[in-house]
Amino acid sequence: MPAFSRSRGHAARAAVALLAALAACSSSTPDASVAAEADLVLLNGRVYTLSWPEPGRDGRPSPDAPFDSATGWRHDATAVAVKAGRIVYVGTDSGARAIAAANAQVVDLGGQTLLPGLVDAHTHVAELGQSLDRVNLTGVATEAEAVARIAERAARTPKGEWILGYGWDEGAWANRYPDKRLLSARVPDHPVILRSLHGFASWANERALTLAGITRETPSPAGGEIRRDGEGNPTGLVLNRAVPLLDDAVPLPTPSQRDAQLLRALRVMAAAGYTGVHEAGVAPDVMDSFERLASRDSLPLRVYAMLSARDSALIRRWIARGPFTAPNGMLVVRAVKAYYDGALGSRGAQMLADYADRPGHRGVSGGAYGFDQRLVADAMSAGFQVGIHAIGDAGNRATLDFIDSVQRAAPAARNQRHRVEHAQVIAPADIARFASMGVVASVQPPHAVEDKGWAETRVGAERMAGAYAWRTLREAGAPLVFSSDLPGSDWSPFYGLHSAMTREDTSGAPPGGWYPAQRMSAEEAVRGYTVWSAHAGFDDADGGPIAVGRRADFTVMTVDPFRAAPRELLRGSVVLTVSRGRVTYRR
Incomplete structure (x- = not known):
């Protein structure tokens, strides 16, 4: 666990002017445009800056990367210093300590690895926020197991309130898709909609179908399918562009x-x-x-x-x-x-x-x-x-x-x-x-x-x-x-x-x-x-x-x-x- 402290930085002030003057020479010296000392300093880390050139298309590191075939990768810094949300120094522990403000937050990383901030480039955090309150069906192998989880939630949910779930795998279940019968029998008093793992299928009970207005007369939308039984009645399973027919029935959050x-x-x-x-x-x-x-x-x-x-x-x-x-x-x-x-x-x-x-x-x-x-x-x-x-x-x-x-x-x-x-x-x-x-x-x-x-x-x-x-x-x-x-x-x-x-x-x-x-x-x-x-x-x-x-x-x-x-x-x-x-x- 990183150790947090406050540095008084008494020894730092004498070095600030000199280090600032050197800023133009190297990215491992402080930013000369920053007059005040750093307010956050991270020390004693394995810092990989990723500031070297891209690897080859075959994945081989650039000749300028901190890598050699004999010893492998090595980190290219141990410390970073920050002022007002911007990086002002990348380099050694001593160099970073030298520009720490008197009340700087100083973190000893204990030799752990520091990377550029990770970014997830395709998310649905709005769904994640909702799913944290939903029934998690990820990894559930059978329809019966999924229904049992929903029935458990229903037992502690006031009648009439929506129960939402997510995570059953529409790919793995594609040859044995569920229907409304067991779900409606076990959970008759709550509208239930269960979104699939990737959101391209949804499964509902009878009460949810009624509230969504999905009947035997409802046509499948373009690009979507309302699954039907031999008599033409909805089975409770919708695919692709039919999923919004169920989604739109759920009240939006305030x-x-x-x-x-x-x-x-x-x-x-x-x-x-x-x-x-x-x-x-x-x-x-x-x-x-x-x-x-x-x-x-x-x-x-x-x-x-x-x-x-x-x-x-x-x-x-x-x-x-x-x-x-x-x-x-x-x-x-x-x-x-x-x-x-x-x-x-x-x-x-x-x-x-x-x-x-x-x-x-x-x-x-x-x-x-x-x-x-x-x-x-x-x-x-x-x-x-x-x-x-x-x-x-x-x-x-x-x-x-x-x-x-x-x-x-x-x-x-x-x-x-x-x-x-x-x-x-x-x-x-x-x-x-x-x-x-x-x-x-x-x-x-x-x-x-x-x-x-x-x-x-x-x-x-x-x-x-x-x-x-x-x-x-x-x-x-x-x-x-x-x-x-x-x-x-x-x-x-x-x-x-x-x-x-x-x-x-x-x-x-x-x-x-x-x-x-x-x-x-x-x-x-x-x-x-x-x-x-x-x-x-x-x-x-x-x-x-x-x-x-x-x-x-x-x-x-x-x-x-x-x-x-x-x-x-x-x-x-x-x-x-x-x-x-x-x-x-x-x-």
């Missing part, structure tokens, strides 16, 4: 409830070591809440908000308003999240050829899935970045075609680091287009290890050459960024790093990794959650590497991901999170 949910979720993320999130698909009431929290300087970490393109009125308002950054930089609105196709697990991802396990079926996409080309193109033309959800090879190809067409037509849409969210199954012929177009492949390492049990069954062995193909994308020169897609996957950075580096699940299966040629190096994995996130979120000037003048965002952990055996990562823990020079979590 503004104060929404603020509390978001703060709770963001504090969970700070405790997990994150100093920023890219929130994908922000709805109007959530956007209002982020703005309220930002105006009060209450956001514990930086939020890069991606507005939901499923709400055309919201997007039109922001097109008129234009991109926005809060005065303190903790809220940025300059991106739009759209959906081109569905999920692979629920067979909604759009494929170029039939699903291997369902002949004649190729998924849903485009206008049939609610993708509004004109709306998204107008946002891009107004200077907004777009992040488009695309899972299948047909979905990815059509998404790249769309981005290319808008960039060609609208100068303001160019060089906006547009993103494909998930980029999960890509035709090999399309992989090089990510690099040539500058499109970021926004991928989730946990998805590979979570989907490995059924993914090849869906797409067939031949198409796996372009599936979850991180190394192939890197070799083609495509920009990458890593994330969790929480709460659908565990947001632990140790789980994410382990998944990226090994492609093994937490039990070590399969030994050596699933399609191991696609594994990332330790440096690439760390960059995927730090420097590459800064690029994807237009935070290059302030975020990313640890260097003088940048925002003071740090994550301190018990394990060194550059030197530890990958399995050791899973035993790691976060001991300190610093966001904008403020300690937001300490163990």
Whole structure:
């Protein structure tokens, strides 16, 4: 555990002027523009600044990296000093102590590892905030077990109140989807809606169906399916674009409830070591809440908000308003999240050829899935970045075609680091287009290890050459960024790093990794959650590497991901999170 103290800094003052004068010579000396001493000093750490050049496309470290083949990685600093939220010194313990103010907060890291602040580049923290009060069905193997958990919650919930759950796996359950019968019999007096792990399926009891107005006469929406029994009655299971039919029946939280949910979720993320999130698909009431929290300087970490393109009125308002950054930089609105196709697990991802396990079926996409080309193109033309959800090879190809067409037509849409969210199954012929177009492949390492049990069954062995193909994308020169897609996957950075580096699940299966040629190096994995996130979120000037003048965002952990055996990562823990020079979590 890091030791906290207050330094009087009596010996420091004589050295301040000299050190400031040397600032222009090296990033390991204080920032000459900062007249006062540092207010936060972190000492005795294994500091990896990531300020050296990028690794090669094959993962080999740059010749200028603190690495050699004989001894491996070494940290390139032991201390950092901060003033007013900015880094003013990176280097040795003695150098940092020399500029500590009399009342500076001094932290002895005890030899633990300090990295640039971690950023989860694809989150749903609004859902996380709600899910903290919901019934967690993650890892539940059977319908009966899930219903038992809901019945347990119902026994201590007043009749008539909504019961919400999440986390049953729509991919693993795809050949044995549940229905309303057992759920309605065991829990008749509460409306119940249970969202799936990745949100592309939802399961309800009879009372919830009634409140949602879903009957045998209700048509399935474009791009969605209301499952029906042999007599045409809803079974209680909806897929893809039919999920909102149930979601919309649940009352929205009040503004104060929404603020509390978001703060709770963001504090969970700070405790997990994150100093920023890219929130994908922000709805109007959530956007209002982020703005309220930002105006009060209450956001514990930086939020890069991606507005939901499923709400055309919201997007039109922001097109008129234009991109926005809060005065303190903790809220940025300059991106739009759209959906081109569905999920692979629920067979909604759009494929170029039939699903291997369902002949004649190729998924849903485009206008049939609610993708509004004109709306998204107008946002891009107004200077907004777009992040488009695309899972299948047909979905990815059509998404790249769309981005290319808008960039060609609208100068303001160019060089906006547009993103494909998930980029999960890509035709090999399309992989090089990510690099040539500058499109970021926004991928989730946990998805590979979570989907490995059924993914090849869906797409067939031949198409796996372009599936979850991180190394192939890197070799083609495509920009990458890593994330969790929480709460659908565990947001632990140790789980994410382990998944990226090994492609093994937490039990070590399969030994050596699933399609191991696609594994990332330790440096690439760390960059995927730090420097590459800064690029994807237009935070290059302030975020990313640890260097003088940048925002003071740090994550301190018990394990060194550059030197530890990958399995050791899973035993790691976060001991300190610093966001904008403020300690937001300490163990």
